[in-house]
Amino acid sequence: MISQRIRDPIHDVITFDDKGLVDEVAWKLLQTRDMQRLRRVKQLGVSEFVFPGASHTRFAHSIGVFHIARQLVEIIRREIGRGGLGMFDDTRAKTALCAAMLHDIGHGPFSHAFEVARKSLAGKERKIDKHEAFTAFMIEDPAGEIGAVLTDAGIDPHAVAELIRAETPQDMYHAVVSSSFDADRLDYLQRDRHMTGTGAGAIDIGWLMENVRVAEIDVAAPETDDEIMGSTFCLDIKARDAAEDFLLARYRLFTNVYLHKTTRGIEQLVAAFFRQISREIHASGHVGGLDDRHPLVLFFSSGGETLENYRELEDTVVWGAIHAVARLGSGALQDIACRLRDRARPRCIDLQRLFPDDDNHQVSVKKAFRKMFADMFGERVFQDVGTYSLYGEIGADDVHAQKRLMIRLANGQTKEITQVRNSIIKAWDRPPSFERYYFLDEADYNRARELADSAQGRHG
Numbered sequence: 001m002i003s004q005r006i007r008d009p010i011h012d013v014i015t016f017d018d019k020g021l022v023d024e025v026a027w028k029l030l031q032t033r034d035m036q037r038l039r040r041v042k043q044l045g046v047s048e049f050v051f052p053g054a055s056h057t058r059f060a061h062s063i064g065v066f067h068i069a070r071q072l073v074e075i076i077r078r079e080i081g082r083g084g085l086g087m088f089d090d091t092r093a094k095t096a097l098c099a100a101m102l103h104d105i106g107h108g109p110f111s112h113a114f115e116v117a118r119k120s121l122a123g124k125e126r127k128i129d130k131h132e133a134f135t136a137f138m139i140e141d142p143a144g145e146i147g148a149v150l151t152d153a154g155i156d157p158h159a160v161a162e163l164i165r166a167e168t169p170q171d172m173y174h175a176v177v178s179s180s181f182d183a184d185r186l187d188y189l190q191r192d193r194h195m196t197g198t199g200a201g202a203i204d205i206g207w208l209m210e211n212v213r214v215a216e217i218d219v220a221a222p223e224t225d226d227e228i229m230g231s232t233f234c235l236d237i238k239a240r241d242a243a244e245d246f247l248l249a250r251y252r253l254f255t256n257v258y259l260h261k262t263t264r265g266i267e268q269l270v271a272a273f274f275r276q277i278s279r280e281i282h283a284s285g286h287v288g289g290l291d292d293r294h295p296l297v298l299f300f301s302s303g304g305e306t307l308e309n310y311r312e313l314e315d316t317v318v319w320g321a322i323h324a325v326a327r328l329g330s331g332a333l334q335d336i337a338c339r340l341r342d343r344a345r346p347r348c349i350d351l352q353r354l355f356p357d358d359d360n361h362q363v364s365v366k367k368a369f370r371k372m373f374a375d376m377f378g379e380r381v382f383q384d385v386g387t388y389s390l391y392g393e394i395g396a397d398d399v400h401a402q403k404r405l406m407i408r409l410a411n412g413q414t415k416e417i418t419q420v421r422n423s424i425i426k427a428w429d430r431p432p433s434f435e436r437y438y439f440l441d442e443a444d445y446n447r448a449r450e451l452a453d454s455a456q457g458r459h460g
Contacts, residue, residue, distance in 0.1 A: 001016070001017065001018050001023065001024040001027065003015060003016070003017040003018075004016040004017070004027055006063060008060065008063065008064060008067070009191075009194060009195075010064055010187070010190050010191050010194060011064055011067050011068075014063060014064075014067045020070060021070075021073065021090070021093055021094050021097060022094050022097045022098060022153070022155070024153075025094075025098065025149060025150070025153040025155065026066055026097065026098070026101050028149045029098065029101055029102065029146060029149055029150075030063070030101075032144075032145040032146050032149065033145060033311070034102075034105045034138045034144065034145070034146055034311065035059065035062070035101075035102070035105060035146075036059070037105070037311065037314055038057060038058040038059035038062060038104060038105060038107070039057055039059040040057070040314040040315055040316045040317075041057060041058045041059075041107055041108075041109060041111070041314050041315050042054075042055065042056070042057055042058070042110075042315050043056050043057055043058050043060070043061050043188070043191070043192065043195075044056070044192060044195075044196070044257070044258075045110045045111060045112060045113065045263075045267065045270075046110060046113075046263060046266045046267055046270060047196065047257060047258075047260070047263050049262065049263065049266050049343055049345075050260050050262050050263050051195075051196040051197060051198075051257065053195050053196060053197055054192070054195050054196045054257075055195070056191060056195045058104045058107055060191070061104065061187055061188060061191055062101055062102075062103070062104050062105075063101075064187035064190075064191060065100050065101070065103065065104075065183045065184050065187045066097065066100050066101040066183070067187075068100075068183040068186045068187055069096065069097050069100035069101075069176050069177070069183040070097065071209060072175075072176045072182075072183055072212070072233070073093050073096065073097060073173075073176060075209070075212050075214075075233075076088070076093070076172050076173065076176075076214060077093075079172075079213060079214040085172070085214060085231065089173065091155075092171070092173040093173055094153075094155050095155060095156070095159045095160050095163055095173070096163060096173040096174065096176040096177055097176075098150060098155055098160045099160045099163040099164050099176075099177045100176060100177055100183050100184070102135065102138075102139060102146065102160065102164070103135065103164055103177060103184060104131075104135070105134075105135050105138050105139075105146075106131040106132060106133065106134030106135030106136070106137070106138060107131045107134075107135075108131060108134070108310065108313055109313050109314050109315045109317065109318045110267070110270045110315060110318065111131060112267055113267040113268075113270035113271040113274070114270075114271075114274060114313075115128070115130060115131065116267075116271045117270075117271040117272075117273075117274035117275050117278075118274070120271070120275060120378070121274075121275055121278050121300075129305070132164060132165060133165070134307070134310055135161070135164050135165075136161035136162075136164055136165045137307050138307065138311075139157050139160055139161040139164070140157055140158055140161045141307060163177055163178075164177065166178075170230045171230060171231050172214045172231040172232060172233065175231070175232040175233050179232050179233055180232075180233070180404055180405040180406075181208075181212065181233045181235070181405065182233075185250070186205065186208075189201075189203055189246070189249055189250055189253065190203060190205060192253055192257060193249065193253060196256075196257050198252070198253065198256050198257055200249075200252040200256055201245070201248055201249030201250070201251070201252035201253060202245060202249065203242075203245060203246055203249045204242040204245060204246075207239055207242045208235065208239055208242050208243070208246060210239075211235050211236040211238055211239035211242070212233055212234075212235060212236075213233070213234050213235065213236055213408050214231050214232070214233060214234070215231065215232065215233075215234040215406055215408055215414045216230070216231050217230065217231075217232060217234075217404070217406060217414065232406070233406075234405075234406035234407060234408045234414050235405070235406070235407055235408065236407075236408050237407055237408060237409050237410055237420075240407055240417070240420060240423070243405060243407065243417060244417070244423065244424055244425050246405075247390060247391050247405065247417070247425055248390070251388070251389075251390045251391075254388045255388065259386065259388060259434065261348050261350060261436060262345055262348075264384050264436065265345050265346050265348055265382075265384075265436075265438045266340070266343075266345055268346065268382040268384060268438050269336055269339055269340055269345075269346065270318075270340065272336050272378070272379075272382070273318075273322065273333070273336045273337065273340065274296075274300070275378070276332055276333040276336060277290075277296055277297070277300055277321075277333065278300040280333060281297060281300050281301055282302070287325070287329070287333070288325065288328060288329040288330050288331075288333070288334070289321075289324040289325040289326075289327065289328035289329040289334075289337075290321055290324055290325065290329075294321060295309065295312035295313055295317050296313070296317070296318065296321050298312070299312075299313060321337075322337045322340050322341055323337075323341060325337040326338045326340075326341045332379070335440070336440075339440070346382070346438040346439055346440050347438065347439045347442065347445040348436055348437070348438050348439075349436065349437045349439075349445070349448055349449060349452055350434065350435075350436045351365060351366065351434075351435045351436070351437075351452075352432075352433070352434050352435065354452055355455075361455050362435065364455060365451065365452055365455050366435065368451055368455075369381075369383075369437055369448060369451070372447065372448070372451065373444065373448070376444065380439065380440045380441050380444055381437060381438070381439055381440075381444060381448075382437070382438040382439075383435070383436075383437055383438075384434070384435070384436045384437075384438065385433070385434070385435045385436075386433065386434055387431045387432065387433040387434075388431065388432055388433075388434075389431035389432070390425065391405070391417065391418065391425050391426075404416050404417075405417045407420050
């Protein structure tokens with residue numbers, strides 16, 4: 001192939017040429033409709049409302065993930081060359097690299113808010129297909145471009161989709177896509193930090209990559225959860241300090257960026273916009289300000305959650321709908337659209353900030369809010385609850401063993417980072433949490449604030 005180059009603010013020049021395992025395939029994948037759609041899906045949703053520079057896309061992120069995945073695959077080749085890990089699996093490596101490139105194609109517009117809205121609309125009676133499922137659908141779609149590109153290159157689309165779909169990776173190739181040190185994480189931690197301008201949490205990426213190793217650890221079997229041996233990435237003890245900084249950087253991005261109270265408040269508005277569109281469709285069959293063939297109208301109509309309708313959804317489509325509804329809509333939906341257009345963020349009460357050391361007062365105020373605003377939740381009052389963690393002993397992201405960050409000691413043994421002597425990273429028995437309430441109506445906010453201030457006064 002003719003050598004192709006992309007200039008990237010994080011990785012500088014990213015080259016695609018005939019020296020790579022799948023560079024030509026990856027370049028063709030970049031030209032497909034599903035990949036090009038990611039140019040119009042922001043990586044951080046509405047974070048640019050708070051951090052104006054955070055306008056980067058999932059397209060740019062996906063290229064960065066592929067670039068790092070190539071480095072990780074070469075580390076696997078190097079480790080195999082040192083012996084004890086069998087033969088390099090060319091097919092498995094190609095599958096992992098393609099999965100790295102394609103891992104985000106199933107994201108909807110304003111990813112988090114979109115899935116929250118769909119989940120609340122579905123209720124408890126049915127489960128929604130999340131973005132990982134839509135990613136797999138797009139890859140396996142017999143009428144799609146991606147499957148044809150992969151098949152022509154001798155790569156099984158179903159194997160690529162399964163690598164993304166599976167929750168419990170079993171080998172070092174899968175660790176490229178899903179592990180405590182996967183390509184996705186290594187790109188977004190650098191990219192999001194750079195694009196938001198956040199100074200907290202530096203990452204010594206060069207030293208980390210220099211000290212990546214492969215280790216055999218106990219993992220859960222996919223079907224039975226029995227413990228079996230599987231290979232994943234670990235870090236040499238020489239990079240222990242850099243590994244701690246890596247976890248701290250991720251934690252600081254969560255506390256400073258991803259969970260920022262203004263960002264989360266605007267996400268509540270976006271989710272409410274989606275929910276209200278669905279309600280208007282099911283009540284009257286149409287949405288004021290939107291054509292009946294608008295992608296959002298089609299998707300939220302009965303039987304509309306098809307792959308083809310999903311493909312039409314992107315941030316730009318939603319912003320067009322927001323502006324149209326703000327001009328021509330009516331009622332609650334128009335009010336929400338105007339707020340989003342004009343950044344009229346909802347007022348917020350954060351219980352953890354009001355009562356940082358008093359769980360009892362948090363609980364009492366929460367109960368009072370639920371009683372006072374019982375018929376307003378999801379309409380004029382929004383509750384946002386979540387937890388976050390520097391590191392959990394069984395994994396920062398979930399309970400799967402491959403999510404542990406393992407350190408290889410000088411004697412060749414591996415230990416989870418929390419178990420390494422003098423490590424500053426400790427598992428928390430009770431991870432920090434937050435509980436916030438957002439109010440569209442100023443009178444509702446004032447009532448809630450008066451109640452909270454009264455409780456705070458009693459607390460003082």
